[in-house]
Amino acid sequence: MAVPDPGPGPGLDPDPDPGPDPGRDPGARRWLSSRASAPRVCVVGSGPAGFYTAQHLLKHHDLAQVDIYEKLPVPFGLVRFGVAPDHPEVKSYGAEDNRILGIPGENLPGVYSARAFVGWYNGLPENRDLNPDLSCETALILGHGNVALDIARILLSPLDLLRKTDITDCSLAALACSKVKRVWLAGRRGPLQVAFTIKELREMINLPGTQPVLNPADFTGLENAVKDAPRPRKRLTELMIKTALQKPGEMAAQAAAARQWGLKFQRSPQEVLPTADGRRARGVRMALTRLEGSGESAKAIPTGDVEELECGLVLSSIGYRSLPLDPAVPFDTQRGIIPNSMGRVEGAPGLYCSGWVKRGPTGVIITTMNDSFDTAQSVLEDLRGGMLDVSVSREGFGAVGSILRSRGVRPVSFSDWEKIDAAEVARGKAAGKPREKIVDPQEMLQLIGH
Incomplete structure (x- = not known):
């Protein structure tokens, strides 16, 4: 089963951040900003849990805007990296x-x-x-x-x-x-x-x-x-x-x-x-x-x-096993998860988690899908119930992009990923394979002119 790809259209920011902190754990969801009528959500990690959470939010909230951030130059997490290459239909990760x-x-x-x-x-x-x-x-x-x-x-x-x-x-x-x-x-x-x-x-x-x-x-x-x-x-x-x-x-x-x-x-x-x-x-x-x-x-x-x-x-x-995200985010080292209730991080209003960092490293892709839908549903319920502060309008990726540029970090956009994808598929076709993955991030960046 492949992870749905919403593309760089409405709701998915076309410039996912490769991330200045490579130690971040995919799966943590932070409510970054919103307008009263158009809530804006940040998803950290572009694996199955991240995409399924985003998908559910976009499907059930017409005005939601979702920015997805990824530390690597390529998306999809375990779908790309986690399961045997002869099982493309079940490629299903979030623990680092x-x-x-x-x-x-x-x-x-x-x-x-x-x-x-x-x-x-x-x-x-x-x-x-x-x-x-x-x-x-x-x-x-x-x-x-x-x-x-x-x-x-x-x-x-x-x-x-x-x-x-x-x-x-x-x-x-x-x-x-x-x-x-x-x-x-x-x-x-x-x-x-x-x-x-x-x-x-x-x-x-x-x-x-x-x-x-x-x-x-x-x-x-x-x-x-x-x-x-x-x-x-x-x-x-x-x-x-x-x-x-x-x-x-x-x-x-x-x-x-x-x-x-x-x-x-x-x-x-x-x-x-x-x-x-x-x-x-x-x-x-x-x-x-x-x-x-x-x-x-x-x-x-x-x-x-x-x-x-x-x-x-x-x-x-x-x-x-998952790793702690940040000292400010609670983490259960014994169980290797972020303590949560239906995806709501304990003691941190506006912060949510999904995938293996939420429930532990168990299950297959459909488990992650349903788990991610549950987390997204918690976000939607909190929005409807007025549990989240939507009174202040923030820029979302506009602000993050400015910070990155000031640090000399050039994000890889979704269209950049499409160039990498096309190059891998072309190399694979020449070798009689579905694709030949580029394994060096520097080669990826050179390919897209970074």
Whole structure:
């Protein structure tokens, strides 16, 4: 699903600000200015949450004017940078950091966060120089979510499939030289708690030239356990059981499979183990766990037993987290969100939040869409109820633009973005791809004459 693009027409300022403060968290909404009859709203961040919030405001308030600001020279956030390039229909982000493992050795070469790795193959400028070492045969992904499956699929996909996507040239070249032929995905809990969805699992199971390796013992008794579970969970578990019980080579996709992937359950990382010279990762020591409770609330408790899994590439896919916006904006460091009620920031009238900084890094694009509509609805209700001061007329981007010019900052306009977009599409067409992303912001700026 693509994010709606309202274009630079009424309501969307044609000169989004790349932002003097790169540490800002996308998703915060500030009521900057308004006229009594034409409220003016500023949206910080041009990802799905920002655009959906703007869309709802413009749709339900005829006179609303919305300025969208973005720190990068290109818009659309996770739609552009966040999800596997072979899934353009689900590209769905707002959290600027990743959760750390908090274990010894996680800073060794060969260990990467999922966020950085995804950013690398999607052309996110800050991750363009990641240069991951893919010279090992076995990779371990810590996490059982859709992002974990995305990464596994990218690592194991035939190059012919990837060449048809907008994956960056440098990452495609690195994957062409990759020695990775086995990928394990490990999680602290069991099969009934995996966070990926059936569509992503089925695609992974049917990946050409790749064999799924699931241990039937991990699924003992689960057929009865999911009889009364919600239908999506039941179907997902049944597919895993069916795959675990299949004999090698039974599926067409597995014929002459040169690569493998598998799921490991009830394993929690304790330490990333270094090579003898201490220069890179060689494996991970895992604590075996048991589950207390059932369903989504089940907790993983260490049993005291451990095992070592040899791998030269470790990818941490245990979730994203938001960062504090500004000392003046309240922030819950424990939950990684801005404290709010229906998007209204606590103790800060006129300030709203949407997306992952509002609810935490969960859900898919439709979740973000509905969440953003709820925040926009709160703004509309506060407007109608007289909760916002609309008595003073302010200039909105006119004032901000003057400040930027006084600082020597030249914003990238929406029409500038269209030039970048056209150049990327033209480069992609020459290579038989949807687009070839420009990953260097300076090259983007040169292209538009900045």
